Each structure stands twice: as structure tokens, then as C-alpha cells.
Amino acid sequence: MADPTGGGRIRTGIKVLDDRLGGGFSRPSTLLLFSDKPTEKRLFAENFAVEGAKAKETTLYVDFYRVPSLARAELARFGPFAQDRLVFVDAISVQLMIESREKYRVAKINDLQDIFDTIIRAIRTETPSRIVIDSMEFLADRFPKAALLEEWRNLISEAQAIGSVTCFLFINWTYQERDLELLRAMSDFVVEFQSSMRGGIVRNSMRISQMGEGGVRTNWIPYTFRDLIGVTVYFPRIMVTGPFNAGKSTVVKALCEKSISVDRMGTTVAFDYGSVNITGIEAEIFGTPGQERFEFIFQIFAREVSGVLLVVDATRPEDFERAQKMLALIGPHIPYVVLANKSDLKGALRPDAIARKMELPEDTPVFATVATESQGVREALLTLAEMIIGVK
Amino acid sequence: MGDPRFPANYAVLLAGPPGVGKFEYMIAQARDALRAGERVVLVTLDLHPNEVRARAKALQLDLEAYEGRTFAFVDCYSATASDRPEPQPGKRTFVVSSFSNLEGIGMAMSKAAQELGTPVRIYFYTISTLFLHNSTQAIAKFFQIVTSRAKMNMGFILYAVHDGVHDTMTMNLLRSLVDGVIEMRFTDSMDHEVRVHHMRGFQVDTRWRPFVQMPDASGGL
Numbered sequence: 140m141a142d143p144t145g146g147g148r149i150r151t152g153i154k155v156l157d158d159r160l161g162g163g164f165s166r167p168s169t170l171l172l173f174s175d176k177p178t179e180k181r182l183f184a185e186n187f188a189v190e191g192a193k194a195k196e197t198t199l200y201v202d203f204y205r206v207p208s209l210a211r212a213e214l215a216r217f218g219p220f221a222q223d224r225l226v227f228v229d230a231i232s233v234q235l236m237i238e239s240r241e242k243y244r245v246a247k248i249n250d251l252q253d254i255f256d257t258i259i260r261a262i263r264t265e266t267p268s269r270i271v272i273d274s275m276e277f278l279a280d281r282f283p284k285a286a287l288l289e290e291w292r293n294l295i296s297e298a299q300a301i302g303s304v305t306c307f308l309f310i311n312w313t314y315q316e317r318d319l320e321l322l323r324a325m326s327d328f329v330v331e332f333q334s335s336m337r338g339g340i341v342r343n344s345m346r347i348s349q350m351g352e353g354g355v356r357t358n359w360i361p362y363t364f365r366d367l368i369g370v371t372v373y374f375p376r377i378m379v380t381g382p383f384n385a386g387k388s389t390v391v392k393a394l395c396e397k398s399i400s401v402d403r404m405g406t407t408v409a410f411d412y413g414s415v416n417i418t419g420i421e422a423e424i425f426g427t428p429g430q431e432r433f434e435f436i437f438q439i440f441a442r443e444v445s446g447v448l449l450v451v452d453a454t455r456p457e458d459f460e461r462a463q464k465m466l467a468l469i470g471p472h473i474p475y476v477v478l479a480n481k482s483d484l485k486g487a488l489r490p491d492a493i494a495r496k497m498e499l500p501e502d503t504p505v506f507a508t509v510a511t512e513s514q515g516v517r518e519a520l521l522t523l524a525e526m527i528i529g530v531k
Numbered sequence: 532m533g534d535p536r537f538p539a540n541y542a543v544l545l546a547g548p549p550g551v552g553k554f555e556y557m558i559a560q561a562r563d564a565l566r567a568g569e570r571v572v573l574v575t576l577d578l579h580p581n582e583v584r585a586r587a588k589a590l591q592l593d594l595e596a597y598e599g600r601t602f603a604f605v606d607c608y609s610a611t612a613s614d615r616p617e618p619q620p621g622k623r624t625f626v627v628s629s630f631s632n633l634e635g636i637g638m639a640m641s642k643a644a645q646e647l648g649t650p651v652r653i654y655f656y657t658i659s660t661l662f663l664h665n666s667t668q669a670i671a672k673f674f675q676i677v678t679s680r681a682k683m684n685m686g687f688i689l690y691a692v693h694d695g696v697h698d699t700m701t702m703n704l705l706r707s708l709v710d711g712v713i714e715m716r717f718t719d720s721m722d723h724e725v726r727v728h729h730m731r732g733f734q735v736d737t738r739w740r741p742f743v744q745m746p747d748a749s750g751g752l
Contacts, residue, residue: 176676177635177676177677181635203629204631204635206628209628274632276669280665280669312669312673334641336641337684339648339649339684341641
């Protein structure tokens with residue numbers, strides 16, 4: 140099957156995620172977009188659909204909740220795309236008893252057979268490379284489980300026959316754990332979603348697990364939505380820390396287009412802050428003061444931190460003990476990379492020597508950086524982002 | 532009316548037969564909260580937001596004066612009507628596409644609370660409508676999750692439910708999942724009465740009292 144995006148893979152459009160997935164989801168694949176509480180997983184599905192239409196791939200969107208005219212209006216916030224590439228199966232107009240002008244529309248909403256016949260007719264006619272079913276819980280709440288599972292399986296094989304990547308949205312209101320096991324086993328990937336509210340702000344994250352032995356598995360990846368861009372990976376808190384005068388504020392400045400520093404006579408006494416947006420990753424960067432007397436600030440920021448950029452002065456091995464102590468304060472489960480800063484200065488230690496002296500675990504990334512020249516800092520952040528996302 | 536202000540982080544069910552004045556009771560609560568500078572979200576499944584605005588105005592609550600600042604709608608009604616409203620500038624309405632989309636309703640409530648800021652008082656009118664479109668099992672789980680989310684992260688939530696249209700088991704289930712229950716009824720002479728059935732953690736006077744629908748000039752019920 141021809142695939143204009145290359146490599147026979149279907150991109151999510153979230154670059155750092157596609158990189159981790161070796162270019163996207165392989166064709167064909169079945170994805171279960173799952174949660175057991177209300178989340179914003181629809182954003183991922185919509186992003187996935189629009190990404191297809193943007194790449195001129197035919198995408199089929201089966202909607203049980205929104206009339207297609209409303210869906211089209213809402214999808215406009217993902218930016219412009221080829222409208223004719225996005226084909227709807229209208230399964231809502233019949234519920235509202237309104238007229239549908241869509242080519243594919245469900246006629247009998249109480250007839251499981253009619254619903255699936257309509258979807259499969261659309262699949263066979265349009266041969267889409269992407270399919271979104273929004274949502275399976277609508278059917279799970281209305282039809283007997285055995286009959287639904289049989290149709291569900293049949294739909295999967297129809298979609299696989301034409302090489303589609305199919306997303307089934309599903310929030311579990313009514314099924315038991317053993318039923319969920321079945322659904323997972325029917326899928327190639329399970330994408331789990333969480334939305335939580337902290338301090339009055341909704342935070343979203345997702346985790347991708349490839350079913351079967353040796354499958355890829357990511358950590359929980361925080362994400363957000365931006366108008367006209369779509370879903371981006373978003374780290375609400377990346378901490379830049381390290382001993383006094385290692386160049387932390389300079390690292391924050393080098394990473395962020397705009398940053399602010401609360402400082403006194405050139406040394407940071409409260410914190411540095413900036414936001415960064417590179418290759419599909421957004422992050423809020425917080426720099427802490429290095430001096431021990433400001434440790435209380437450090438401990439405030441260390442809460443809920445996604446990852447840490449530990450900055451050390453490569454010319455001052457006498458400060459490494461302090462840096463080690465800071466790592467201990469952060470705790471064992473937070474990913475970090477070390478920036479061997481001022482590496483252009485005379486007497487600067489090389490990254491491997493620093494790793495040895497600091498007794499870092501073997502695979503800890505150490506980057507030689509010159510923050511004043513913006514050298515090495517972006518690479519360090521990207522590596523950290525990949526570590527946070529993780530693939531196991 | 533002598534009701535206590537409901538505490539924050541608390542969930543209440545308002546039960547009564549259709550037409551008894553549940554909507555008026557909620558609007559009176561919302562009005563007091565808004566006048567006290569609190570934030571309010573109204574989740575409407577049964578009425579178009581314009582109708583809510585008009586009926587609230589008749590009860591001396593001008594919602595439009597608060598909209599976009601301390602008041603927002605979660606509108607689960609108009610997307611299912613054939614004439615969908617255009618978004619109005621300065622008024623933040625969170626539209627949910629369908630009564631069946633329970634997940635969408637749950638998230639719209641969180642996002643409305645995020646937009647206004649927390650704590651917030653949420654009024655849900657009515658939970659009964661959900662039963663026309665979803666299984667009791669699905670609604671029970673939705674109700675339990677949304678209630679605990681509201682109490683933990685958003686503040687206060689009051690659900691209106693029509694009495695006499697659900698079976699006893701369903702009503703008992705809903706009652707068991709909230710902290711307090713307010714009941715309304717008609718008397719033999721078709722007057723309206725209200726009482727606090729119970730409030731977890733509070734000593735309450737459970738006697739029936741008359742419920743007067745039209746507010747007097749000072750705005751008290």
C-alpha cells in the first residue's frame with residue numbers, strides 16, 4: 140500500500156513520540172485508546188486524524204457523539220488540512236433525528252449489524268490509512284458484550300486487510316477487568332490516558348504500550364493542546380540545578396527565548412524561569428539557586444519535577460560533591476542529565492572524567508556544554524526529554 | 532429560607548418531582564454564591580443556555596453580568612438541538628456534543644473549573660436526563676467519579692434529579708454517593724415544600740418548610 144509519509148509507518152505528528160516509535164505506528168496496527176476515568180484522549184484521536192488529512196492520507200472518523208458539521212468546525216483548531224481526506228461515518232444524526240448529508244451514515248442506531256455494516260462499507264470503499272472510532276463505550280453501553288466483541292474483531296480484520304492504523308476510543312464504564320484483558324489482547328498498542336487536576340489546572344498524560352513480548356513501552360508522557368499545532372508533549376517542570384556559579388541561569392537563558400531571573404548582584408536568589416518549545420516539545424524550565432542557604436527553594440521545585448538538568452562547572456571538580464548531594468535530594472526516580480559546563484575553559488574535565496569522579500551510573504548522559512555560546516544545551520534537553528518519555 | 536450555605540468540597544443531591552421548583556432552588560443558590568463573589572458553573576442538560584439566562588433573570592439573577600468572569604455554562608443541550616448557537620464573545624461556554632458523551636461532560640466540567648479558577652460551585656441540571664441516553668451502570672460510575680473529582684479538586688457540586696421517574700434502587704444509589712440530600716415536594720394543596728433530608732457532618736432540622744418560588748424585591752427566597 141502506498142504511503143506518502145514513507146516507511147510504511149503512520150505518524151502521530153508528535154515528533155518526539157514518532158522518533159521513539161521508530162517513525163510512527165506500523166501498518167496495520169490496532170490501537171486501544173483507553174481510560175477508566177474521563178480524560179482528554181479525544182484530543183489524541185483528533186490530532187491523529189487531522190495529521191492524516193494533513194499528510195493527504197485518507198482518514199475515516201466514525202462519530203457517535205458529534206454531528207460531522209460540528210466535528211469539522213472543532214477540528215479546524217488543529218490547523219488547515221485537506222477536508223476531502225477526512226471522511227466521516229455519521230452515527231449521531233440518526234440519534235438526534237436530524238437529516239444527514241454524509242455519504243456514510245448509520246440508519247438504525249439500535250441495530251449493531253447496521254452500524255458495523257455501515258462502517259465496513261466505508262472502510263472497503265475509502266480504504267483509509269487511518270480510522271478513528273469515537274467511541275466504543277457508546278456501543279459497550281448499549282449492546283450485548285459477546286455480539287459487540289465479535290463485530291469489533293471483525294472490524295479489526297477488515298481494517299488490517301487494507302493496512303489501516305485504527306484507533307478505538309474506549310472509556311470503561313461497564314466492563315470487568317477480564318473483559319479489558321480481552322480488549323488489550325485484541326490490540327497491538329494500548330494507549331492509556333490520565334487527566335488529573337492539581338491546583339485548579341488539568342494535566343493530561345498518556346502512556347503507550349505495545350502488546351506482546353518485547354513490545355515498546357513508554358513512561359507517562361505529559362501532553363497539552365495548542366491551537367493550530369495540535370497535541371504537543373509538554374513538561375510542566377524541568378529543573379535546572381547544580382552548584383553555585385556553575386552557569387544554571389545561563390543554561391536557562393540559552394534554552395528559552397524569554398526568561399526571567401530573580402537575582403541579586405548576579406547570583407540567583409529565588410529562581411530562573413523560562414519556557415521552551417523545540418521540535419514538538421514544550422517545557423517550563425525552572426532554575427534553582429545553587430547556594431545551600433536556598434535549599435528550601437530547591438525542595439519546593441523538586442516536587443512534581445519531570446526531569447533535571449544538572450549543571451556542573453567542568454573546571455571545578457571540588458564542587459562535584461555538592462552536585463552529588465543535590466542529585467540525592469532530587470530522589471532516585473527522576474531522570475536527569477549532566478551538563479559539564481564551561482567546557483571551553485582551560486583545565487575543563489571531559490564528560491567521561493566527570494562521570495567517573497561523580498560516580499554516576501554507567502548510562503548517565505554527560506554533555507560538554509558552553510552555555511554562554513548555547514553549545515550542547517539543546518541536545519542535553521532533548522536527551523532528557525527522551526529519557527522522560529522512555530521506551531522500555 | 533433558612534438553609535445553611537453548603538460547605539466547600541461537598542456533594543448534594545436535590546430530589547423532587549418535575550415542576551416542584553428544583554431549578555428555582557438552584558438558581559437561588561447560584562445567585563447567593565455569585566453575589567458573595569464565588570465562582571459558579573452551571574451544567575445544563577435540560578434547558579438551552581438562553582432559556583436558563585432568561586429564567587434566571589426572572590429570578591433576579593443576571594447571569595450575563597457574571598459570564599466569562601465568575602460564571603460559565605457547560606452546555607450539553609444545544610449541540611443536540613438543530614440550531615446550534617454561535618460562540619458569543621466574552622461568554623465562555625463549554626459545549627458537550629451529546630448526552631451520551633459522559634466522558635465529554637466530565638472533562639467539560641473540569642475545564643470550566645480550570646477556566647474560572649477553583650474553588651467553584653457546580654450546579655448540574657439534571658442528572659435524570661442522562662438516564663434517557665445511558666445505562667444506569669455507566670451513569671453510576673460517571674456519577675461516582677465526577678462527584679469525587681468535584682469534591683477533591685473543584686469544590687461544591689449539587690445535582691438535581693427528578694423524583695418519581697427513576698426506580699428506588701437508582702435513587703438510593705445516587706443518594707448513597709453524595710454527602711447530603713435536599714428534598715422537595717408538593718403538598719395536597721399544590722404548594723411547594725423543601726427540607727434538608729441529611730447533611731453529612733451537620734446537625735440539620737429535617738422539617739418540611741414552604742418553598743416560595745418568586746423572590747421578593749430584596750432578592751431573598
